[in-house]
Every structure is written in structure tokens, then in C-alpha cells.
Amino acid sequence: MQHRYIPMTEEDKQAMLKRIGVESTEELFADIPEEVRFNGDLNIKPAKNEHELKKELMQLADQNVNLQSHTSFLGAGVYQHYIPSIVDHVISRSEFYTAYTPYQPEISQGELQAIFEFQTMISELTGMEVSNSSMYDGGTALAEAVNLSAGQTRKKKVLVSKAIHPESLEVIHSYAKGPNLEIVEIDVKDGLTDLEQLENELDEDTASVVVQYPNFLGQVEPLQKVNEIISKQKKTMMLVSSNPLALGYLTPPGEFGADIVVGDAQVFGIPAQYGGPHCGYFATTKKLMRKVPGRLVGQTVDEEGQRGFVLTLQAREQHIRRDKATSNICSNQALNALASSVAMSALGKQGVKEMAVLNMKKARYAKKKFEEAGFDIVYSGSFFNEFVVKVNHNIKQLNQKLVDKGYIGGFDLGRVNSEWEQQLLVAVTEIRTKEEIEQFVTELGDMNG
DSSP, X not given: OOOSSOOOOHHHHHHHHHHTTOSOHHHHTTTSOGGGSOOSOOSSOOOOOXXXXXXXXXXXXXXXXXXXXXXXXXXXXXXXXXXXXXXXXXXXXXXXXXXXXXXXXXXXXXXXXXXXXXXXXXXXXXXXXXXXXXXXXXXXXXXXXXXXXXXXXXXXXXXXXXXXXXXXXXXXXHHHHXXXXXXXEEOEETTXXXXXXXXXXXXXXXXXXXXXXXXXXXXXXXHHHHHHHHTTSTTOEEEEXXXXXXXXXXXXXXXXXXXXXXXXXXXXXXXXXXXXXXXXXXXXXXXXXXXXXXXXXXXXXXXXXXXXXXXXXXXXXGGGSGGGOSOSOOOOOHXXXXXXXXXXXXXXXXHHHHHHHXXXXXXXXXXXXXXXXXXXXXXXXXXXXXEEEEOSSOHHHHHHHHHHTTEEOOEEGGGTOGGGTTEEEEEOOTTOOHHHHHHHXXXXXXXXX
16 A cells, blocks of 8 residues: 555545536636646656655655754754653643644633643743733744733833844834834843943833843843833833743742743743744733733633633634734644643752753853853853853854764854854753763864864
């Protein structure tokens, strides 16, 4: 047999044509003029059987550099972390991976409870009162937060730090076109948001200020100082994009007065997967909970007093009422949110903290080794698990040489800012060993000389 799945038979085809009252497949295309139809053969290879096709595709896939064949020091928003084995086991259960939209609570309690637990854990990590049931990714979550702030304050100006992820910045600009928001970018100074410029740009027309914690350069933004500046304008909101693993150790943004905290839960239980799909989160205060995009799951009791879960505060129709809707988001990443929930549950509160501390310790060990090897570390401020290294050569070429040695190098910051040419953003997570770090520094040092 050439096919894993039996294709449609000729009898099936004839039955379908008869059902719709058509004599032949040709008749289906009768309305398309003969002169515009393609009557030749497509320039593609002849069809192969399943075994041959699978072999060819595997050969093509093997040309990719992956996290099994190479040791990675690449972060910049997508990270390689430890994933408890139970994660794949749970999300592979059919009642979870086939679930879509739990509108009927009487048959969706398992899915609803899983979402509720995700919301609870994200709220605890961020220090916020309410979290939604996940979003597409961190970038869209941040853009949704920007639009929410403009709608809530009825102001059009938003101050956005250039130290946020550059792709998130692009998404914000795209989202801002519809409501015609004015996006003012705040420069980076010594690896952090330029607070002097932020204060000068802040005025009574400012809806919100957007910062990342830790920021794209790995530095930990001084949220207390940011909040002190923002508080000078009563209605201006503070929006923070944050790596939730870092919040296992760092003070949560909620304690600094953040109005909305967003980010990507990829760090918990979700593989890098060549950049997606991942899982955005959106956490805020009770004051804003009716404006939250996406879904919210609430806990209640049934008529017998048993605990139950249900979508709450908003109906799906809210998301399809065009100008009256709070958001056009009406779906989420439930399966990936479940993966994150399982990972966080397996690690536990203490485990998440220990994992965060390991990231910090190993990153600092790597920084020390780079300094001992004669490299310049660009920024001297506090950081989580990423830092910037200055190199002497073209980073694209260096990274290609590193691939040949079995390493995935850091992110070339010159790709997003010409002022950051020959600066390498290096990420060190808890799974990197002492030997891997030392050998990576040695290899890069030999190439950089």
C-alpha cells in the first residue's frame, strides 16, 4: 500500500458528484473559460509512495540545525529550557489535544479547569489580580495591551521603549494603525530605557508607557523609577512585557504598580519549535477585567454545591461586534497554555524559583568566562540570563563558523540596530553545562582573535 490513509475511491467521487447533481469533475469548472485554464503538466516531480516521500523529507529536515544536534546560546525571545517529561504525556491525551472551544461547560470541565489553573499561576507570577486564558504569543499580547490602554484612557499617544523586543515593536506599530495611535519610541541608554527622555515625552495625552522586564538586551529595567515617572500623569498606564521565568526570582511587575503585564509562556513547557507556535499571556487588575482580550475562565459552584468552571464576563459575540468589541481576538493557545500549566505544576513554586536562579548563576558564569577570555561585556547593569558581548568580526560569519563547530551562537544585534554592530546577545539557560559554556567561549575566542 502506498498510502498511510486510504484516499477517496472512484465510487466515493461518483457518489459526491451525483449528490450535487453534476455529471463530471469537468462540469464543475464549466464556468471557467477554456482559454484561461491550464492544460499542461505542472513542473513538479512525479508522485512518490509514502516510504520514498518520508525518506526524502527526512533528508531535507536533517539539513536543519536543531537543538538536538547543536548546543544553543541563542535566546532573543525564544529559549531552550528543561521540559518535564510529563508535559508531553498530558498534552497528548485526546481529551486535551482535540479540544477547541469550551463553550459548553457541562462537557468541558477538564479543559476549563486546565485554563483556570493557567490563569491562576500567571496571576501569581506577575503579581496581578486577573489573567486571561492565553493569547497567540507575547508580541500580540503586548499590542493588545497598547490598544486597551488607549481605549481605557481615551488618549492616542503611547510611549514605547526601544529596549522591548524589536518584533513586538513592529506588531505594536501594525496594531496602532487601526485606532490611529501615535507611537513614540523612547531611546536606549546604557542598555536601559532612557528615563530622562521618557519623562520629557510624557504628557497629559499619554495613554500608556511600554517597557520590557528584563528587556531585549537582557537588562533589568528599574520599574520603580519608571512607575514614579508615570504616576505624574494620573491616567497614564504602565504596561510591562515580561519573561515569566524571570519572575520566579525578580520582583513581579504588579508590585511596582503595573496596570497590565504580558509576555510569552514559551519558557514553561513549550519547545522552541523554530519560533512558534507559542503562548502569550495577559494579566491585569480587576478594574480592567471586563476589557481583557480573549477568554476568561471563572470558578463557581453548581446547584449541588460542587466546584465547576465556566467562561465568564464576556460572550464570544463580544469579539465579533467590530467597533464595539474590546478586541478582535476570540481564540487562544489552549494546548500550549496547558503545556505551560503542566510544566509549572511539575516544577512547583520552589522549582520555578530554583530554575530562575540557575539561569542567573550560569549566565553570570558565562559572563565571567567571556571577560577572562578578553571580551568586552557591553552593559554593566543587572541582567537575568542574557547579556551582550562585543566581538571583532562579522557576527553572521562567526555564527556560521560556530555552527560548523556544533554551536548555535547568539543573536546578532546589528540586524535590528546599526548602532549595535558587532554586538552579540548571548543567552544561557539552566540546561547549559559548565563544559558547554567553557568550550563555547573558547571556540568564539579562537575565532575572534
